[in-house]
Amino acid sequence: MIEQLLRTPLTDLTGVRHPVVQTGMGWVSGPRLVSGTANAGGLGILASATMTFAELEAAIVEVKGRTDQPFGVNLRADAADAPDRCRLLVEHGVKVASFALAPKPELIAMLKENGVVVMPSIGAAKHAVKVASWGADAVMVQGGEGGGHTGPVPTTLLLPSVLDALRGAGSEIPVVAAGGFFDGRGLAAALSYGAAGVGMGTRFLLTSDSAVPDAVKRLYLERGLTDTVVTAKVDGMPHRMLRTDLVAELEETGTLRRLAPTARRTLEFKRDSGMGWLALARDGRSMRRAQGRTLGQMALAANTPTMLKAGLVEGDTSAGVLASGQVVGLIDDLPSCEDLIDRIVTGAAAELRRAASYVG
Numbered sequence: 001m002i003e004q005l006l007r008t009p010l011t012d013l014t015g016v017r018h019p020v021v022q023t024g025m026g027w028v029s030g031p032r033l034v035s036g037t038a039n040a041g042g043l044g045i046l047a048s049a050t051m052t053f054a055e056l057e058a059a060i061v062e063v064k065g066r067t068d069q070p071f072g073v074n075l076r077a078d079a080a081d082a083p084d085r086c087r088l089l090v091e092h093g094v095k096v097a098s099f100a101l102a103p104k105p106e107l108i109a110m111l112k113e114n115g116v117v118v119m120p121s122i123g124a125a126k127h128a129v130k131v132a133s134w135g136a137d138a139v140m141v142q143g144g145e146g147g148g149h150t151g152p153v154p155t156t157l158l159l160p161s162v163l164d165a166l167r168g169a170g171s172e173i174p175v176v177a178a179g180g181f182f183d184g185r186g187l188a189a190a191l192s193y194g195a196a197g198v199g200m201g202t203r204f205l206l207t208s209d210s211a212v213p214d215a216v217k218r219l220y221l222e223r224g225l226t227d228t229v230v231t232a233k234v235d236g237m238p239h240r241m242l243r244t245d246l247v248a249e250l251e252e253t254g255t256l257r258r259l260a261p262t263a264r265r266t267l268e269f270k271r272d273s274g275m276g277w278l279a280l281a282r283d284g285r286s287m288r289r290a291q292g293r294t295l296g297q298m299a300l301a302a303n304t305p306t307m308l309k310a311g312l313v314e315g316d317t318s319a320g321v322l323a324s325g326q327v328v329g330l331i332d333d334l335p336s337c338e339d340l341i342d343r344i345v346t347g348a349a350a351e352l353r354r355a356a357s358y359v360g
Contacts, residue, residue: 001040002342005349006187009174010043010196013137014096014117015070017041018345019197020187021140021176022204022337024074024098025148025323026050026305027312028212029204031059035066036209036337041345043197045072045098050305053081053088060092072096072119077103083110090114098140100149102127105134112137119176123151123158125165132171139166139175140199146179147202147325150230150240155179163194182327184347191352202325209337213315216322217334225329234321235304242322 004011008019022029022037024047037044046063048056056073063071075085077099086107089097097103097111099120108118112135119138122128128139141162143155151158159177166173177190178199190198205212206220223242230240233250241247311320335343 001338002345004041005345006191006352008191008196009172010138010176013174013196014043014072016043018341019191020341020344021045021178021197021199023140023178023199023201024048024072024100025201025205027309028201028210029074030211031062031066032211033204033207033209033337034071035063036207037204037341038063038067038069038071040336040338040341041069042337042341043070043072043096045074045096047074048085049074049076049079049100050309053084056085057088057092060088060094064092070095072098072117074098074100075103077101077107077120083107086111086116089116102131102134102136108135121178122162123153125158125161128162128175129165129169129171132166132169132173136173138173138196140178141175142199143177143179144230144240145326147228147240147328148323149237150179151238155181159190159193159195179325180327182330184344184349185351187344187348188351188355191348192355201323202328203331203340204337205324206328206331206334207337207340208334212312216312216315216317219317220322220324220328221332221334223324223328225326227329228324228326234307239304239321240323240325242324242328244317244322246318247321 004017006019010019018041020042022042022044024045026047026049029045029047034044034046046059051059073089073094075082075097078101094116096117096119102120111118117137119140120131120136121140121142122131131139141158142150143158144150144152145155155177163175174196176197176199177195181198181200182203187198206217227243228240229243229247230238231247231251232238307321308323310316311322
């Protein structure tokens with residue numbers, strides 16, 4: 001375990017040793033991976049969207065039992081019980097609350113008043129400016145190379161646009177860059193752009209600390225740079241994942257043929273989440289307001305948790321999908337979180353020193 005080599009506004013804000021964030025991936029970012037990241041000096045983010053309230057509390061307690069280092073929890077800002085989950089973070093002294101969608105200003109204020117760092121993920125410069133004006137402490141920006149729900153703009157263009165917009169608005173909150181990062185060169189490049197750190201999902205999924213089945217990890221390691229696809233056929237929104245026979249079938253299937261599987265997976269999600277129909281309806285209304293989804297897209301959205309669970313937890317790639325960033329094509333090993341973070345940070349420091357030698 002290496003000492004702190006890179007001090008940035010992100011390390012100062014969150015109290016972690018290294019400016020490396022393990023993102024909150026549903027079914028992947030559980031207590032083992034989060035605590036492994038935290039103990040290695042990075043910021044581990046626990047994914048709560050696929051957890052019931054009781055499961056989230058149990059997971060937080062488990063992480064705290066595995067590490068005394070800062071960590072975070074990723075929350076759905078549009079969930080009906082988002083305020084209760086935020087209060088849970090305060091109660092347990094969780095350091096960071098990250099959000100896939102912008103939380104309401106009053107929720108940000110409540111978290112900040114209780115010492116929780118608020119870090120929404122955003123996909124456009126104007127959204128970064130908005131959440132900064134609402135009091136967010138930092139933002140994570142993911143470019144189109146990233147896995148899961150993603151946009152069309154690559155990180156190399158989205159990141160500078162966000163940094164420029166924030167500076168133009170008089171804000172200097174830290175920006176974490178995500179999408180396409182896996183090694184020290186990427187961290188050095190992000191810091192050179194003006195980011196305060198990097199966020200990585202696929203790279204942490206492919207570690208020995210990840211609970212994803214080994215057979216599924218091997219499937220990822222076999223893939224190249226062109227072996228991911230962005231599809232809206234799973235949940236109605238652009239979603240980057242590995243190319244598999246199932247994804248190819250979904251791409252070719254019409255809406256009517258997907259109706260029965262969609263209904264079945266909705267029932268499975270209802271059972272797994274412990275949510276009643278009223279709670280599902282409330283979440284659906286919130287999703288429609290927050291994301292502008294159509295009724296059809298909201299119906300498809302129930303597919304995502306169950307299909308991701310089938311692939312990433314149960315290892316059934318014939319029935320499940322595998323979210324992945326394009327960076328999967330550059331990854332060929334399964335290090336521990338400690339080994340991964342150590343080599344990324346030392347590599348970045350070496351690259352920054354090399355680049356500095358060109359000056360003057």
